[in-house]
Amino acid sequence: MKNTLKFYKDFPKEGIMFVDIIPFLQDKKIFAQLTDELGKIVTAPNIAAPEARGFLFTAPLLISKPEVENIIPIRKSGKLPFAEGDLQEISIMKEYGADHLYYRLSDIAAGKAEDGKIHISIIDDVLATGGTAEGIAESLQGRKIMKDGVECEVVINEFIFLVTLDELNGAERLEKIAPVKSLIHL
Numbered sequence: 001m002k003n004t005l006k007f008y009k010d011f012p013k014e015g016i017m018f019v020d021i022i023p024f025l026q027d028k029k030i031f032a033q034l035t036d037e038l039g040k041i042v043t044a045p046n047i048a049a050p051e052a053r054g055f056l057f058t059a060p061l062l063i064s065k066p067e068v069e070n071i072i073p074i075r076k077s078g079k080l081p082f083a084e085g086d087l088q089e090i091s092i093m094k095e096y097g098a099d100h101l102y103y104r105l106s107d108i109a110a111g112k113a114e115d116g117k118i119h120i121s122i123i124d125d126v127l128a129t130g131g132t133a134e135g136i137a138e139s140l141q142g143r144k145i146m147k148d149g150v151e152c153e154v155v156i157n158e159f160i161f162l163v164t165l166d167e168l169n170g171a172e173r174l175e176k177i178a179p180v181k182s183l184i185h186l
Helices: 022-026 028-041 053-058 105-109 131-140 170-174
Strands: 006-009 017-020 046-050 070-074 087-094 097-104 117-127 144-147 150-164 180-185
Touching: 022 028, 022 053, 028 053, 028 150, 028 180, 046 053, 046 131, 053 070, 053 117, 070 097, 070 105, 087 131, 097 105, 097 131, 105 144, 117 131, 117 170, 131 150, 131 170, 150 170, 170 180
Parallel strands: 046 070, 046 117, 117 150, 150 180
Antiparallel strands: 006 017, 087 097, 144 150
């Protein structure tokens, strides 16, 4: 799978080596293998997936892994319609600057809860510095969600990435919150 990746120097800005995972979507056999490998390591029935590439690789798990029951989309501004009080903002620090993402409490409540807990795996394409995943986890971890009249606590089971850029030490940052798993290390 590592040989499928493409790399772009100085994108989106100078000094960044962009890892392009889109070639995984251009080879049915590789995509099936990737989906299968993700399914083997995900442990939570609920997946938080940042746009847009996180969606591409987590949605197939709803079909291929029966234990996965819910995808919680993490979106950029203006992408999620919402009811009053439903939309939550996440402030993140990426390797190329500050940003904001959003999710809906109702999307978490739509998921599976067990024993008063809503277990979530955070799945994304590339782990660089870990700022996006850390911001998502800090916003979700310990949050109280009403589900079927019962207050449930969100628990982050793990972070899962297609690719980890080891030299940027993002995993060290995230392991303070939950275990980090990756299919490819660069």
